[in-house]
Amino acid sequence: MYHHIPSLIDPCASDRLEQPPKGLFAFYRHFLRQVWPLFTCVAITIGVLALINAALFLVVGLLIDGMQGAETPAAFFAEYGWLLALVAIATLVLEPLLLGVHLAIFNQSIVPAFTNLVRWQSHRHMLRQSMSYFSNDFAGRLSQKVMQTGLSLRRSVGQLIDAVWYVTVFWISGIGILAGFDVRLMPPLLVWLVAYGIALWVIVPRIKVRAAAASEAHSQLTGRIVDSYTNIQTVKLFGHTAREDDYARTGMENQREASFRVMAEVSNMELLITVMNGGLLLGHGALALWLWSLGEVSVGAAAASLALVMRVITMSHWVMFVASEIAENVGQVRDGADSIAVPHAVTDDPGAPPLSVTKGEIRFEQVAFNYDRQETAAGPVVHDLNLTIAPGEKVGLVGRSGAGKSTLVNLLLRFHDVSAGRILIDGQDISGVQQESLRSAIGMVTQDTSLLHRSVLDNIRYGRPEADLEQVEEAARRAHADEFIRDLEDPEGRRGYKAHVGERGVKLSGGQRQRIAIARVLLKNAPILILDEATSALDSTVEAAIQEQLFNLMAGKTVIAIAHRLSTIAAMDRLVILDRGRIVEQGSHTELLEQGGIYAELWARQSSGFIAEDLETAPANTG
Template sequence: MFRWFEQRLDPYPTDPPQMPPRGLVRFVLHYSRGAMPWLVLLAIGSGLIAALEVMLFGYLGALVDRLTETGPAGFWAAEGGRLIRMGVVLLLVLPVLNILTTLVMHQTLLGNFPQRIRWQAHRYLLRQSMGYFQDEFAGRIATKLMQTALAVREVAMKVMDVAVYVLVYFAGALTLAAQQDWRLALPFVLWGLGYAVLLALIVPRLGRASEAQANARAGMTGRIVDAYTNIATVKLFSHSAREEATARDSMHDFLGTVHRQMRLAAVQDISLNLLNAALVASTTALGLWLWTQGAVAIGAVAVAIPLAMRLNNMSHWIMWEFAALFENIGTVRDGIGSLALPRMVTDAPGARPLAVSAGAVRFEDVTFRYDADPAERPLAVLDRLTLDIAPGERIGLVGRSGAGKSTLINLLLRFHDVESGRILIDGQDVAQVTQDSLRAAIGVVTQDSSLLHRSVRENIAYGRPEATEAEIAAAADSAEAAEFIPRLADSAGRRGLDAHVGERGVKLSGGQRQRIAIARVALKNAPILVLDEATSALDSEVEAAIQTQLDRLMQGKTVIAIAHRLSTIAAMDRLVVMDAGRIVEQGTHAELLAAGGLYARLWSRQSGGFLPVDHDAADAAE
């Protein structure tokens, strides 16, 4: 039975992820679509339970009257049938309804519903533009994803469960009291008005406090995760005390929102206690007065006073449920600001997979600036750049930091869209093909190749997940990684290819990480290869050892290599020299030295094989 209800709502829908709407109601409805039938069933069950409970209270008053009217002798004959029917309601109908709503709530919704939201939101975020992740803490994004999923669940379920139950129960109680005598309904009406005023004054403030708290919590978590992620930098600069102060500031901001919330909660509790005391006292006094005046039977008093006491007991629960509802609404609103953002780079309508036949690459009159508003940043990072790379040609991009080399690669990978111009691969505009197929056709090894906190095997196989064990071993061997992999071990006792490498590969040395990254790209075997300072983390001996393997890896591929150490790319078919976003020279190493231009000056000025940094150009690229 449990499994059947657990399988009613698919936590991992396969529909393509879509951008959620930014309005609160539409956002909640967007993530509640698959769960809506079960939310409606929960609401129907809660409404029926409330109506039956009020009906039982009403029958209690009638029963008291009949006890006084019939006496013991004729009671069973007059009341037996109704007692049996009420017994069926009490012992069968209500338990069945409670079991049904409990199963729907706990088995179908509480676990699957937020998991479904996390899954859909995570799939959408994975396809977000690179700029989105560059502007946010990873820990902050993850926190908002998790807490927003739970908040959407709570908003939807409290509206469909608690709100329906409370409305039906209060309406039933008011009707039942009025049926005895309209004056008995007055304390309930006045209490309801006072309760509504209290809700209107306190609960929205709690919602705003919760929104601020959710934002402060995400910021606090993001700062702490940022320190843990960069723990090596913290220790290298002896900044533990500085990070403590930073964390304390964010914790203090968070605690301030908690204090504001708790003050509102205290005011709410004090006010509600006074309001409840007035309800019970006025209902009791009015009921007794009406009975002494002969206006109502004793059964009416027996109904009104328990109803007032029941509402007294329920009121704190109701208030906290509504407060929690508005707190979660605040959390959802906060999450909308991070989750419901459009992708800056999207597949064009009707985009087709890239088909690479030869590997020709053309940058055609490309202009790009990181700030799209020319008034804010008049200097373009790339300025009307045109570059043709023949199939199988190996070119080296040369230039000082900030010249635009890495930006050129990022545009080829379509991490950003060009401001004007086109980038073509075998005649196909990269803006008109699917991003997944584009990046599948390009193998990239960067200067800071981060690894996933998984096994060495999984990291290498990330290049081609269906690869065999022999292919993974061959890729590791080609990157000169087979020598150190067998010696790897982690805290769980896993060794070799099974050893986990830590977050971003922190358990490996820089050279080891780079060789795993090279093995990963070797296994991918894409027709276009990008080497962005691919050997910068390797010592000279290891670099020399794998240079032959890199040469083999480049065979038959179109290669774009970036290196500040010019000796590593001097043997390329062609060197392209960039400066301030433009191509200023092209040719072989020997031709450029003979020309005596910028390349020759850079070559002669190198100290230890590295290019000097042009700080002005670097600032312009940031």
């Protein structure tokens, strides 16, 4: 059974990509309905166990009375032997069997698999969010939401079944048993149950609210710490470890304060229930003894009812603790749902076809864009832009910082949807094709190269996963990366192409990361190529060697290149000059110099040593 049960849920089998619903109840139902038979089975088994455990108190009362009334032990066993046999079967056979089924399903299937089912589907949904979604949050915080939400959702449902449902069945059965002894034994327990329910009703929601705040504070703290680790080079470079201490300390103080508020409510509830339990024990005990003294109830009934009440009191502390945990977990699920159940900003149309690139023509038609969808005082980032790039044409984008160069590239990659107009590749509107196919047709080398914390082989092969080792090594040689790759060794002793590069490639120099990124794009061999400061991290010798390979790579491809060093793109077929999201100049290097516009000004500054001239003409310091 233990070998078969784990296969009841395959957490990664589902290809569901729909957005989880926003509402808390709907969010729970979205995941629970996928495995409802297992949770139903768990609820049934635990409910029957509660009935058996409650019935044992009735049996104890009957046996005590039987022992008192029997003339001899033999007479007692003769009259009650069947009941003793039934108890033995229930406790030695039925209870272990039910508990075994319950534990097998819950511990072997629900605990490991359902938790990861929630994580898997949440991760797949979040992975398809837009770039702006990730740029507006901590990566550590978002990963914490995915991991914690799956765990908290499973815990809260499991606790609800194992504790609340079990206790509910037990307490209802207990009330029925007391009524069977004498209805006058019921009032103290009924009054206590009402008071207990009111206490939970009032305090648990407050715990839930504070638990949600504590969960958010915990996620923020995780995000702050991960942010420091992710940018450790910047921290070290500026000597700001003490500043990062303060940054983390603030997060920890916020988390401690939020946790304190949760535990204060828990302490208040525990103290209140302790007082209520004392009242129940004394009240019921006094009533049972009084009724016994009047001869209204038997010794067995009084003893069994008192034992039952003591069992209820013992459970109350457990239920209070579990209710607090449920509230905390529900709060964490609500907090996680706020981050997970977010609609995708950039989506594929239903039935969208893949992009088919036959020539590589790119057209921007009346394109306008602003990041917040509303124009600022300075106007949109891109405004009324028209640009056609012919198949195989090499175009350089030039402009001051903030001119819209990178935004234009991001729109072509459909990291954002345009606010107006459209972008076409070989006549196909990119908003109507599959995003994955669009980006598969475009190779890009960026200035800030980020590598996956995997092997060099995996990082280069990311450009074409089906490539064999020989093809990967050839791409590395063309990018002048093979020589340093073969000398790599990571702390685990993996060498060469099997060596891992660290998070974001931190174990490599900027130039080494750039060469691996270039090798990755060389291997991808996409029909459209984007170079965004592709050689900025390389020294002059390596840059000169790689430039030759890049020119070979550009052969037959449509190319868009961005570079602040104008000398690296001056040989492009055409240069497009952007200013405040508009095209203000176009032409070859020579033509633009003759126009004497923005490009000529930028070229003059870079080629004539404007920094030295500015220093010479700067006013003297009279201070």
